[in-house]
Amino acid sequence: MHISCYKRFQWFISNYKDYLQIIAEGEMVKILDVGGHQWNGSVDDILNECSPHQLDVLDICDGNGVTIIPRDPYCWAEIPDESYHFIYSLNTFAHIEYFWLTIKEMQRITKKGGIVLIITPSMRYDGCYPYACWAINKDGLAALSKWSGLTMINASVAGVPDMNCDDAWDFPLDDAMLIALKGTSVHYDFPKLNYQRRFVSPSDQKASLIKRIEMIIKKDPNKIKYWIEKHKGRISFYGAGDLCYKLLSYISKESIGVIVYENKPTMIEFEIKKMEWVCKNDKNIPIIITVSTNYLLPEIKRELKRCGFTDIYYLRDFLCDLEKQS
Template sequence: MHPSSRENMRRFVEKYVREGTKLLDVGSREIEGQFESSYRSLFDGMNIKYMGCDMVPGENVNIVLEKPYVWKEIKPNSFDYVISGQMLEHVGFPWLTFLEIHRVLRPGGICCIIAPSAGYMHNYPLDCYRYYPDGMVALAHTAHLKVLDVYTNWSYEKFPYLDPIWKDTVLIAQKEEKKLKNFKASVKRALYHIASCKSLKSVQRISSNIEQDDDPLMQEHTVVPMDDDGNMLSSAQQRALFRHLTEGKKLNDLELFFGEREHRPIHKCLNYFGIYDEFFSRYKGKPVVMLEIGVSQGGSLQMWKDYFGPQSLIVGVDIDPKCKNLEEPGIEIFIGDQADRKFWQEFKQTVSSVDILLDDGGHTASQQYITFQEMFPHLTSEGLYLCEDLHTSYWSGFNGGYLRQGTFVEHCKGLIDSMNAWHSESDSLQPDYFTHSIQGVHFYDGIVVIEKGNRTKPPDILRI
């Protein structure tokens, strides 16, 4: 599940969901190896009876549905809220899904449905539709639901957290406390099933993820492994989009690799490449050891190997065991949880030192903090520590929030105090390990670079 979907749902929860209620998540199954692939954690600490339903049993599924459009396992008028994200585009008869949502909602109950308005084909097992606000409104009206809000994440100005590939559309609608409308919805649901028996059967998949047209932004030459919400473009799609966005710009070696070379998919923000090159160029052609947390499909590991050269060792860490299959000469991959201190202790016994560490892992506050605690001391004396995608420090779904203590952004602000602790007159701020071992902390949009280096107390400043 991409972060923008979680943020859209978080905003719904914050505005509409109240304590002491029942909530149904439709299409709730968590995917093995994916971090936070459901909305469940958004309700941590809330007095909410959360129930998940899906067609397939698994993690986070309380109710397994026998039929996609007749939820006989769920009683009518039984939930205060129904939510669903990244499910509706895979449904062949979405109007029937909406009628079932209406049925299980209590009068006055509210639903929040999130689905993409854009993006490439990602069969799971089908990929049927993309949704604009008008389409969501039509589906809501079909089920006699009152529309409270509907919008699409079109622009960064209004939705700074948007996913540029999927551009989610969000519908918030309510079951009215009008007996006649609710009766009409019940009749309509029954008549649909009588008139179309096919609606009670599963739709057979007739397409694949391979596009046959000539559009380079949509073409895929092979079926690319991706997560179930399609969070990753294929290499061909990435290169075409990158060339379009950087047209006329002088590219550094990392950008040239990303945009011109064959490689596995890489998921990076555009502004990161210049920052990488600024700090990494001094290591080119040297026997550098670089560790990246978050392997995904392995494309960035290939990029680092190409950039630093044959003397380098590129090390990846990921929680997904399948990533081990992405090893190749000069690239080693370890499987483990970055929030597990025991894993890091064992890792450090195997990898004696690291020159560059890039944390692009799970992005939660605890994962980032534990990794820094365990691994910053393990860097070489003039090593680099980078943590990217810091926007999650501001998102509650990742245990973040503005000025929230414990986020990695707030932790790095504290490192600035540690660097200057020589000058403190307060007993609360005295020189510590970081005072002696950090040369600089560089903040950029979404990423921080921490330069390690041995420091001693500077002489008194002489004013001339």
């Protein structure tokens, strides 16, 4: 499961768990995961917020967590009409050959007032397991909702709750997300993802960040020097590419702590170290993550923390600090 999909599901449960409790009328919330064979991540920890609940997992083959394997993948005779309060499918519709039949079954077995949630890539890619058939945009999800007899609450592509949410929401294939209701008469203020923040390619991000660095230095060549003096007198970097090299050109050598990178470095003027090679003292000075692939940043930060680094900055936050500095 892509981390961006995980974040959107987390947002959904946080904002819809109260509604699901209401329609369950004091009983367990009955939930079905369509395509939930846990071979690439799980959302069980998020579902624990929606308690008490009963979770069934439907897939076309046996696997970790699967509880229902229908004889016919497009006609789930094993499941009675209106069985579930909430049915979701995460990163599965792209792999279903005839997904319009799947959503019809999802609509059939959803209780009146129940919710259907679909998250799927909106852009083409050549994937696997066992097919990668479709990419669906916002209008496509709206059409699916209408055709299946559901009432659309919200359809979005690269939808975010606000434009300043963390980079884990961003994904190269721009998640499409449908929230739909079975029925039309429920009076409830359903939250929506009203903002769109499409994925920006790493090369475009890098060019934008380099330009931003140049503008900051043009206004005041000593900005980075003053920031370093306020933060233990030295600074380290994760990443040995163009962004790091650009910043190093404005920093004296005695102010450089360590440059950390796990892959083959592109710089030969400086010593590059792997995370585990960095001594304990060097892990206490600020380290800036100079990587332009946004969706990788949370994982890099987790790894740095795991290795003992204590003062970690994303490059954009570091640049914000410089811009605010008087």
